[in-house]
Every structure is written in structure tokens, then in C-alpha cells.
Amino acid sequence: MLVGLGFKLIIQAAYFTLIARSLGAQNYGAFVGVVGLVGILSPFANLGSGNLLIKNVARDKGEFGKNWGLALVSTLLASSILFCLLLLVSRFLLPPTIPAKLVMLVAASDIFGTTLTVVCGQAFVAFERLKWTASINVLLSAIRLAAAIVLISLYHTPSALQWGSFYFGSTSLVALISVILVFSKLGLPSFNIHRSAAEFREGVYFSVSRSAETIYNDIDKAMLARLGTLEATGIYGAAYRLIDVSFAPVASLLAAAYPGFFRAGMSGISSALEYAKPLIIRALGYASLVSLGLVACAGIVPFVLGGEYRLTVEALRWLAILPVFKVLHFFFSDALAGAGYQAVKTAVHAGVAIFNILINLWVIPAYSWRGAAWSSIASDALLACGMVTAVWVLSRRSRIETPETKRLEARAEA
Numbered sequence: 510m511l512v513g514l515g516f517k518l519i520i521q522a523a524y525f526t527l528i529a530r531s532l533g534a535q536n537y538g539a540f541v542g543v544v545g546l547v548g549i550l551s552p553f554a555n556l557g558s559g560n561l562l563i564k565n566v567a568r569d570k571g572e573f574g575k576n577w578g579l580a581l582v583s584t585l586l587a588s589s590i591l592f593c594l595l596l597l598v599s600r601f602l603l604p605p606t607i608p609a610k611l612v613m614l615v616a617a618s619d620i621f622g623t624t625l626t627v628v629c630g631q632a633f634v635a636f637e638r639l640k641w642t643a644s645i646n647v648l649l650s651a652i653r654l655a656a657a658i659v660l661i662s663l664y665h666t667p668s669a670l671q672w673g674s675f676y677f678g679s680t681s682l683v684a685l686i687s688v689i690l691v692f693s694k695l696g697l698p699s700f701n702i703h704r705s706a707a708e709f710r711e712g713v714y715f716s717v718s719r720s721a722e723t724i725y726n727d728i729d730k731a732m733l734a735r736l737g738t739l740e741a742t743g744i745y746g747a748a749y750r751l752i753d754v755s756f757a758p759v760a761s762l763l764a765a766a767y768p769g770f771f772r773a774g775m776s777g778i779s780s781a782l783e784y785a786k787p788l789i790i791r792a793l794g795y796a797s798l799v800s801l802g803l804v805a806c807a808g809i810v811p812f813v814l815g816g817e818y819r820l821t822v823e824a825l826r827w828l829a830i831l832p833v834f835k836v837l838h839f840f841f842s843d844a845l846a847g848a849g850y851q852a853v854k855t856a857v858h859a860g861v862a863i864f865n866i867l868i869n870l871w872v873i874p875a876y877s878w879r880g881a882a883w884s885s886i887a888s889d890a891l892l893a894c895g896m897v898t899a900v901w902v903l904s905r906r907s908r909i910e911t912p913e914t915k916r917l918e919a920r921a922e923a
């Protein structure tokens with residue numbers, strides 16, 4: 510995963526630089542604003558079936574055919590509904606200067622194409638055949654880079670709408686290749702669409718939790734496009750993109766560890782926490798170093814992206830602390846999910862998402878992209894505290910309520 514994400518990081522850096530420079534801050538801001546809005550609903554595009562696939566197959570490989578079929582059916586049905594819903598709400602949530610066709614292209618790309626691609630990657634994660642997951646991730650970035658190169662060769666100053674068309678085409682191609690790859694390497698689906706109420710509920714929890722993550726990560730970009738300016742959205746979006754790229758090594762560790770959380774979690778939250786501890790220590794060491802590096806090297810951004818992005822330097826330095834907070838809340842939230850406390854994880858995520866929206870309504874009109882940066886820092890810090898607290902409380906309760914403890918208490922009472 511690290512090697513794959515390393516290649517992906519290099520490709521994304523080239524792709525991001527080309528698109529940001531060629532579109533300019535305003536067009537890039539329009540594109541980022543649409544992506545941010547779509548990202549809020551896209552986690553519901555498969556109703557958590559990809560996460561359930563990992564959980565069930567990590568514990569029993571024989572469950573693959575059924576869960577792969579359920580993932581495909583869930584993605585098709587839920588994505589169709591969400592696509593129509595997004596077209597309706599975008600008219601009220603995005604500025605009128607953003608073309609409706611751009612919303613359609615990005616929505617079709619991310620809700621259908623990207624969701625299907627992610628589910629295919631999750632199928633390989635379930636079997637811990639991570640070289641194929643990494644290959645799919647690299648392929649997605651590589652095809653988008655190729656699309657960006659073709660776009661720039663055809664149009665000297667492309668618009669956000671023109672890039673949207675190439676974005677849709679490249680994502681659709683990767684989705685098709687990914688599905689064929691799963692069919693050939695892992696097997697065909699079994700279209701038994703029955704799922705228990707408990708699993709359906711857990712899948713919804715996964716979707717709500719992922720959507721809440723997207724809200725506190727991306728809603729500020731959509732709100733900045735609506736309440737601020739597209740130029741400010743481009744400046745802030747570029748800085749946040751660099752934060753995401755810097756987090757790639759930790760993301761690879763999280764992906765590799767994810768099935769293990771479900772196996773460790775079968776013995777309770779304490780086992781999941783023990784499994785997470787050494788991983789968290791390593792990831793925090795990396796995150797601390799990369800945060801210092803972002804602060805020190807932020808000044809080179811305008812030389813790479815262009816003079817329009819000079820204010821991205823300040824935005825990046827504000828956001829440099831985020832990798833540390835992200836390490837804490839991602840690992841502890843995976844520990845909760847692995848031990849079966851998906852509802853608790855979802856509640857914490859939802860609470861932080863609501864907090865993020867409310868604070869953005871105040872700080873973005875008053876402070877533009879700086880307000881968006883401050884709200885991101887506050888939200889990630891709050892989320893880290895919430896996840897750590899939830900794991901600590903549940904772990905402490907599980908130790909108190911062990912069978913041995915209960916037997917000792919009964920004997921003492923007798």
C-alpha cells in the first residue's frame with residue numbers, strides 16, 4: 510500500500526499541479542466547490558456495503574460472493590437515488606455561476622464511478638491482497654493525469670466544465686477496469702440481495718459516519734464557494750489538497766490494518782486498542798515530522814502552482830497540524846468499528862459534522878478561507894478528543910464487566 514500510494518502521490522502531485530495552474534484559482538475553486546458538495550452524499554452511494562464486505566470476508570472468506578453481489582446492487586440503487594437528489598439540492602447550495610452540467614459530470618463521476626472503484630479496492634482489502642488495491646488507486650490517479658494532459662494539449666485555458674468532462678470519462682474508465690479485475694481475480698458475485706436488519710443498520714452507520722467525515726473535511730469548500738468567493742475556495746482547496754497528499758503514508762497503514770481491526774475486535778474493544786497502539790505510535794511520529802515539514806516548506810507553493818496561490822502559503826501553515834489530529838481520530842475510530850461500536854463512532858462523527866457546519870456559518874462570511882481553516886483545525890481536534898474519550902470509556906467499561914470480574918463480584922457478595 511505504501512509503495513502504491515507513493516506512486517499515487519507522485520502522480521497526484523503532477524495532476525494537481527497541472528489542473529490548478531491551467532484552471533486558475535477561480536475555475537479550480539468552482540470545481541473544488543462541486544466536489545466538496547458531492548462528497549457529502551457520495552458515502553451513501555453504497556450504503557456501507559464495502560465496509561461490511563471487508564468485515565465479513567476478513568472473518569470468513571466464504572462470504573465473498575454474497576457480499577460482493579450485495580455491494581454491486583447497493584451501489585447501483587443508492588447511487589441512482591443520490592444522483593437525482595444532488596441535482597436538486599445543488600441549485601440551492603452552490604452559486605449560480607457554477608454550471609449545472611458541471612455538477613452532473615462530477616456527481617456521475619464520484620457517486621457512480623469513484624464509489625464503484627472504491628468498493629473494488631475494498632474487495633481486495635478484505636482478502637488482504639493489497640497490491641491490487643494499490644494498483645487500482647494508482648490507476649485512478651494515472652488515468653486522471655493522462656486526462657489532464659490531454660485537456661491542456663487541447664485547450665490553452667480550459668474551463669471547469671471542460672475539465673469536468675475529462676474527469677468523468679477518466680473515472681468511468683477506471684471503474685470499468687476495476688470491476689473486471691475483481692471478477693477475474695476474486696470471483697463472480699452472488700446476487701442474493703437479502704441482508705439482515707442489523708447488518709443494514711450497521712451499513713447505514715458506516716455511510717453516515719463516512720458522510721460526516723466528508724462534511725467536516727469538505728463542506729467548508731462548498732460553503733466557501735457559496736458564502737465567500739471562488740478564488741478563496743481555490744486558495745483554501747489547494748492547501749487542503751496538499752494536506753491530503755502528505756497524509757498518504759498514514760492512509761496506506763490504515764488500509765493495511767483495517768481487516769485486522771475486525772479480527773481483533775471480535776475479542777472486544779480492549780483487543781482492538783492493543784492492536785492499534787503500536788500503529789498509532791509510528792503514525793504519530795510521521796505526522797509530527799510532516800507537519801513541521803509543511804510549515805517549513807510552504808513558501809515554495811506559489812513557485813509550483815503560480816502567483817495566484819501565494820495566499821495558499823498561509824493557509825497551508827495554518828492547516829499543518831491536521832495530520833497529527835487525523836492520526837488520532839482515524840485509528841481510534843477504526844478500533845471502535847472493529848469492536849462493533851459503529852453507532853458510537855457515527856455519533857461522534859455526526860456531532861463534529863454539525864459543529865463544523867454551524868461554526869462555518871459564522872467564520873466563513875467573517876474571515877473567508879482563514880475562517881474555513883480555523884474551523885477545520887477545531888473540528889479535527891474535537892474529533893480526536895471525542896474518539897480517544899469514547900475508546901477509553903468503552904475499554905474501561907469492558908475491563909470492569911469481564912466474566913472473571915463478575916464471578917469475583919458474585920463470590921464477594923456470597
